[in-house]
Structure formats: C-alpha cells, structure tokens
Amino acid sequence: MDKVRLEDGREVDVYxxxxxxxxxxxxxxxLLKVILEQREVTTEYLAERLKVTKASVSKGLNNIxxxxxxxxxxxxxxxxxxxxxxxxxxxxxxxLAKFAQDLQSISDQVKTSLxxxxxxxxxxx
Numbered sequence: 001m002d003k004v005r006l007e008d009g010r011e012v013d014v015y016x017x018x019x020x021x022x023x024x025x026x027x028x029x030x031l032l033k034v035i036l037e038q039r040e041v042t043t044e045y046l047a048e049r050l051k052v053t054k055a056s057v058s059k060g061l062n063n064i065x066x067x068x069x070x071x072x073x074x075x076x077x078x079x080x081x082x083x084x085x086x087x088x089x090x091x092x093x094x095x096l097a098k099f100a101q102d103l104q105s106i107s108d109q110v111k112t113s114l115x116x117x118x119x120x121x122x123x124x125x
C-alpha cells in the first residue's frame with residue numbers, strides 16, 4: 001500500500017486520497033490499485049480477482065478512464081469473431097505524476113481563493 005508520512009507522523013494512503021480527489025468510489029479505487037499493480041488487465045480478470053460482476057467492473061473502469069488515470073486498447077478475439085476484448089492499462093509512474101500535478105493545481109486554486117476571501121471555495125477538478 002502506498003502511503004505518505006506527514007511531518008507530524010500521520011500517514012495518508014495515496015489511493016484513498018486519489019479516490020477523494022477524483023471522486024472515485026471505494027470499489028473504483030480497488031480497480032485502480034489492481035490495474036496499476038498488474039499494468040495490463042481485462043474486465044474478466046478484474047471481475048474474477050475482485051469477485052464482482054463484469055457489469056460493476058465496467059462501470060468502475062469507465063469512471064477511472066473518464067478521469068484519465070488509465071488507458072484502454074482494443075484487441076480482437078482469436079479468430080477475429082465476436083466482440084472485441086479491451087485491455088486496460090495502468091502506469092504507476094504516470095499515475096503518480098498526474099496525481100501530484102492535480103494535487104498541486106488544487107492547492108494553488110485553494111490558496112488563490114482563500115487570498116481573495118470567499119466564504120465558499122469552488123475547486124475545478
């Protein structure tokens with residue numbers, strides 16, 4: 001598990017924080033962890049590994065894809081017949097770079113908003 005230790009000794013789980021930052025559910029975060037760990041997976045693999053339905057995996061994958069945290073490639077089944085298979089790819093290094101950049105952007109937005117003195121802060125994600 002990836003954690004960051006703060007100066008005061010508290011630890012923050014990177015994936016839990018990413019879930020908050022990107023509006024991912026706990027099950028979406030579990031999908032993201034597996035994808036980043038395995039680097040390339042299929043819907044079938046994720047459903048089996050996490051013991052959930054392919055439909056719930058697909059919903060979560062779309063949430064993660066929409067936020068640009070993973071990528072998807074289309075592959076044909078052997079023999080070229082039937083529905084294509086999608087391969088979901090995760091690169092931990094790219095994810096962490098995007099995550100750090102997005103955290104910095106939000107931090108900058110919060111700072112700017114606080115300096116202007118509003119009572120409610122709206123942060124674009």
